[in-house]
Amino acid sequence: MLRHMCIYQLFYKASSSMDTGSMYQLRNLINRRDVTGPDDVVQKFRPHQQFLEDVTDSYIVAACLDVMEEGCSNKNNIEFVEKISQKVMDCFNLGVTENSSISRIRNDLEAIHADEQKLFAMRVNDHYQCALCGKCFTSLVWFKKHLTSKHHWKLHQANTNEHCNNAVGQFLFMSLLFRDTCDSYKMCDGARSVCNAHFEWLYDSALKHSKYKIWLWRMITYTLSILGFRESFEYKWNISVNLNGGIRNNIPNDNAVEIQVNNIKRELNTQGANKSYESAKQICMTTQVIHAIKQNLMRTSRTAKSKSTRPEADKSGDIMKMVEFLRQKGAIKNVCWNSFQNFREPLSGINAEELHAWIGEQKRIANMFM
Incomplete structure (x- = not known):
């Protein structure tokens, strides 16, 4: 539920009703009256989830139609699908590149961790002793200032991404990520669930969802660090349970x-x-x-079992209506939400130093209770 709440908090706004293809405008276009915004995602989970999936499908279908009009050879079905998928990802810049916020956070955390290891190498009992001049400090902050001012050390300073991002591409990235997580649970694919948990943990860190952030952190640490190889495999193998039979149930x-x-x-x-x-x-x-x-x-006794599953509603008509609406003004890659001109990717607001300190605190808590 919190996965979908993140998207509704960021992208479902009444001020975007005039933006072509925005969630609020498409909701009014297909008259989804039971979709009311982030405040009711928990109480009305199914309609909000279905609407989010329909909007995502409409963007993907519209992008595929644009790509297919450019011309693609379908001699090899696998290559054909891979080529279309790559073009759709390039259309919305969905790939993780070296300039993305995820890469920036990873590089910052690695550099901060390397600096921390150098500092702790000079720790003696309850104080820090400078390896260059022998001066002792009880405070880590003053020890850092001493190294930078007296010995001209260059400790890594985390940078934040200040430039504006395309809200449409970020919406699709988050929507596809959360959909992939739901599919992984439905298909009992624990490895994929744990892989996606890293991304979800970063988004919950950026959006201040503390409880879900801690839950995801514990899930990641259990599978990667605390449990052994066999126990970790069993944890991922039994990440979901099947009650009705079938691969997606x-x-x-x-x-x-x-x-x-x-x-x-x-x-x-x-x-x-x-x-x-x-x-x-x-x-x-x-x-x-x-x-x-x-x-x-x-x-x-061969007793007939009553149906406990609700019938699936056919939403293809709504999807096609949204696709036609999105393609009225040209290629889908040119769709822009004007009310999100100053939109910044949620991950760009993450302070790598604060995140590294939070990880260190969680490690100390784990060492205390385990």
Whole structure:
């Protein structure tokens, strides 16, 4: 839910109603009345998620149509799809280049970590001793000032990206990232989920989503550092659970726990005033067993199982309407949201020094409790 809330916080604004192809304008175009903005993403998750996916699909389809009009050979289907995909990515500048904010943050963190290792090499007990003149300091800040002023050390200074970015390209990058994460959970692809968690962690750091930021950090550290190779593989292998069968019907383990908790609450509510700690404990121990017995009886007696999944709505008409609207004024790559002229990529606001200090604090907390 927080993944989609990030996008609605950044790009769903009433002031962009006159911008061609903005989320707010397309919402009015196809009359999605149940889409109301970031405040209701949690309460009305499905309509907001569906609208976001439809807008993303419309941009991708429009870009593909522009690319195919330029001419592509379809002799080899794989090369044909790869060529179109690369052209669509180039159209919106979706690739991670050396000049992107992600590369800048990575380079800054590496340089800051290298400086920190040099400083801690001169740490003696509870103070810092200069290796050049032997002077001692108890404060790291004053020790840095001494090295830069007296010995002309050049410690790395993190830079921020101040230039404006294309809001359309950033919207599609975030939307495709979060869609890929949802697909990875549906297909139980733990390796892809952990890979995307790095990007999501950076976005949550930029947008100050502290709780989700810590959760993603712990997920990354467990799989890469804390757990062994075998345990990490098992963690990623069991990152989701399948309740209904089928390759795309997996749900995250957190959702499965939430379903189980709701089942327990439902059973407790049937007891009225007679519910107690002991009855709750018994229900927790027997709910899954009773459900398994029920499934076995239905299987042996060949009882028809009622449908528990809601039918999928056909949104192709809305997508085609948005595609036609987007292509009215020329190539899709020229679409620009005028109200986002001063838009800056969220990652450009990340201070690498503060992020490095936060990582160090999390390491100290882990060492304290583990």
